[in-house]
Amino acid sequence: MKRVWASIGHWAGPLVVLLVAAGLRLWNLGNPHSLVFDETFYVKDAWTLWNNGYESTWGENPDPQFNAGVTDGFTKDPSYVVHPPLGKWLIALGMAAFGPANAFGWRVGVAVAGILIVLLVMLIAQKLFHSTALTMVAGGLMAIDGHAIVLSRVSLLDNFAALFTLTGFFFVLLDRRQNLPRLMAWIARRKAQAQNAEGPSWGPTLWNRPYLILAGLAFGLACGVKWSGLYFLAAFAVYVVVMDALDRRRAGLHFWLSAAALKQAPATFVLMVPIAAVTYLATWTGWILTSGGYYRDLVTTNPGLRWSGPLAWAPDWFQSLWAYHVSAYQFHVGLVTPHSYQANQLTWLLMIRPTSMYYQGASLGENGCDFDSCSSVITAIANPLIWWGGAAAVGYLVYRFVRYREWKVGIILMGMVAGYVPWLMYLNRTVFQFYGIIFEPYMILAITFVVGLILRTKDDYKRSTGIAILTVVGIVAVLLSIFFYPLWTGMQIPYWYWHIHMWLPSWI
Structure with a gap:
């Protein structure tokens, strides 16, 4: 009872x-x-x-x-x-x-x-x-x-941005609580396999981190509300890399810093950033699928603005969207009304x-x-x-x-x-x-x-x-x-x- x-x-x-x-x-x-x-x-x-x-x-x-x-x-x-x-x-x-x-x-x-x-x-x-x-x-x-x-x-808009950034924070916290035990378990298994020999100097690259993917998704949604969500994505991606390095040091790995920077950091980037970028782009679906949005046909109607060289493959709508973002960024940083x-x-x-x-x-x-x-x-x-x-x-x-x-x-x-x-x-x-x-x-x-x-x-x-x-x-x-x-x-x-x-x- x-x-x-x-x-x-x-x-x-x-x-x-x-x-x-x-x-x-x-x-x-x-x-x-x-x-x-x-x-x-x-x-x-x-x-x-x-x-x-x-x-x-x-x-x-x-x-x-x-x-x-x-x-x-x-x-x-x-x-x-x-x-x-x-x-x-x-x-x-x-x-x-x-x-x-x-x-x-x-x-x-x-x-x-x-x-x-x-x-x-x-x-x-x-x-x-x-x-x-x-x-x-x-x-x-x-x-x-x-x-x-x-x-x-x-x-x-700010309450929505706060909600999605806090959601991303929550998923990073869940990953933080999950990552160290997984790292220690991996090292323990390797030591047992080597009959108690010294553990690996670099440690694993941990790809099975679903909470990081969810965090990237949440931060991408935050960016889809206000661009200030990008600061959370950057800050917590760096946070995850730093904590990975400290976890490896606590686990006794010799090359903990280089392992975190050269092995785990690229994996963290792949887990968090692409999903955030795709999610952000998806929030513009209405603008992309219609033809009347501001700057929507900018490049189509102004062929001289079309990109050349290695980026020439990008579709016109994407180039127009980029031009729109450049204009909006200039507005934001220059707002002194x-x-x-x-x-x-x-x-x-x-x-x-x-x-x-x-x-x-x-x-x-x-x-x-x-x-x-x-x-x-x-x-x-x-x-x-x-x-x-x-x-x-x-x-x-x-x-x-x-x-x-x-x-x-x-x-x-x-x-x-x-x-x-x-x-x-x-x-x-x-x-x-x-x-x-x-x-x-x-x-x-x-x-x-x-x-x-x-x-x-x-x-x-x-x-x-x-x-x-x-x-x-x-x-x-x-x-x-x-x-x-x-x-x-x-x-x-x-x-x-x-x-x-x-x-x-x-x-x-």
């Missing part, structure tokens, strides 16, 4: 966390029933993708008509877009299921992605820490954080300038306002305790990695490196705080790691004190999420209530 109750507790707690995450993301999801922030691009692009197979233009000032339910105002003319199609296809699935005029329909895709992110964070935490309590801590923090909630309730809510990358971990995505004021008696003035807002302010606590935890993990070289710390920090560090190359580019959703799961895992250290301390007094402090902090985090929730969901609130949430002048 005890085992039965233990099994129920093992699943019931995380299930409750998942239900809370779903409720916070799905409740009143159709409010406001209007395109907010960059939904004006992605939602309308999604619907034209569904109908034409490529992103198309709309008539002049289409948003009011779209908000009113007139969703057929698009043309056959292609629209110039700078993000790959997959995220918009996923938005379109919700629109097709619930109707394009239904705000719930055009947001449900990102909401589902946000719920799955919470699930993945818990699965990863369980694999890393082997503790139901820590699994619930990780999932609970992700479930109630406002930054994650807002990005799950506004139909942008000022925006009132742009946030320098160096300030992201401090949450200096969260992104306001929607604001509508009302006077007494207007739109149901019962106060002198009211506000309906959607602002991607994270729960301050969770976000700032996560930033502090990441800083501690950096220190701990330098001192102890723990692999669990290293893999969490690699997620931060892949999600945050590349943005530091583009300090002059216009960027926003909400891009941080792609690395937020690793901030949550960093917090969970620190909590685990407190819970595992052998000193009873320190442990009980730590549990008491963590309990208080957890209650405060929940109360803060309740306090901020109206600002994450577009609820109409008194103006003064909105204003008391503006803790920093830069938040206004």
Whole structure:
């Protein structure tokens, strides 16, 4: 009976966390029933993708008509877009299921992605820490954080990118846990065959690594949403090679470094990169199979642009797609259009300038306002305790990695490196705080790691004190999420209530 109750507790707690995450993301999801922030691009692009197979233009000032339910105002003319199609296809699935005029329909895709992110964070935490309590801590923090909630309730692309990169991370983690035992087993077999002679100096090339193939697939899907997924593919391919080298050294192989670099690294490349490339290319299927997409017939109609020499064999559509990518890349690196809510990358971990995505004021008696003035807002302010606590935890993990070289710390920090560090190359580019959703799961895992250290301390007094402090902090985090929730969901609130949430002048 005890085992039965233990099994129920093992699943019931995380299930409750998942239900809370779903409720916070799905409740009143159709409010406001209007395109907010960059939904004006992605939602309308999604619907034209569904109908034409490529992103198309709309008539002049289409948003009011779209908000009113007139969703057929698009043309056959292609629209110039700078993000790959997959995220918009996923938005379109919700629109097709619930109707394009239904705000719930055009947001449900990102909401589902946000719920799955919470699930993945818990699965990863369980694999890393082997503790139901820590699994619930990780999932609970992700479930109630406002930054994650807002990005799950506004139909942008970033939540999909976060989902697929986190999926790739999960598969890399599974491969990490599987690879060393396989390597050691191989060496043991070789030694036994050689009648206890000294083991091989190079070791095997391990090809049977299905999780690496799945990781490449996931990172390819992430690239199909936003190109920032490429940083995760590169970072974790390097991570896998480095860990292979360290595993070989631990196994006692003499030429562990050269074996990892010259034998296993090429195999890792073959396992991860081609599947990622093919997957990414597949996300452009609609553009490839139709003839109306932007730049689709560029090379066909401009033969002078056709490649010559060794690459002349490439089909026209591929050459046109390459030209499109070159143009989009130039747009991305040169984007310096000022925006009132742009946030320098160096300030992201401090949450200096969260992104306001929607604001509508009302006077007494207007739109149901019962106060002198009211506000309906959607602002991607994270729960301050969770976000700032996560930033502090990441800083501690950096220190701990330098001192102890723990692999669990290293893999969490690699997620931060892949999600945050590349943005530091583009300090002059216009960027926003909400891009941080792609690395937020690793901030949550960093917090969970620190909590685990407190819970595992052998000193009873320190442990009980730590549990008491963590309990208080957890209650405060929940109360803060309740306090901020109206600002994450577009609820109409008194103006003064909105204003008391503006803790920093830069938040206004």
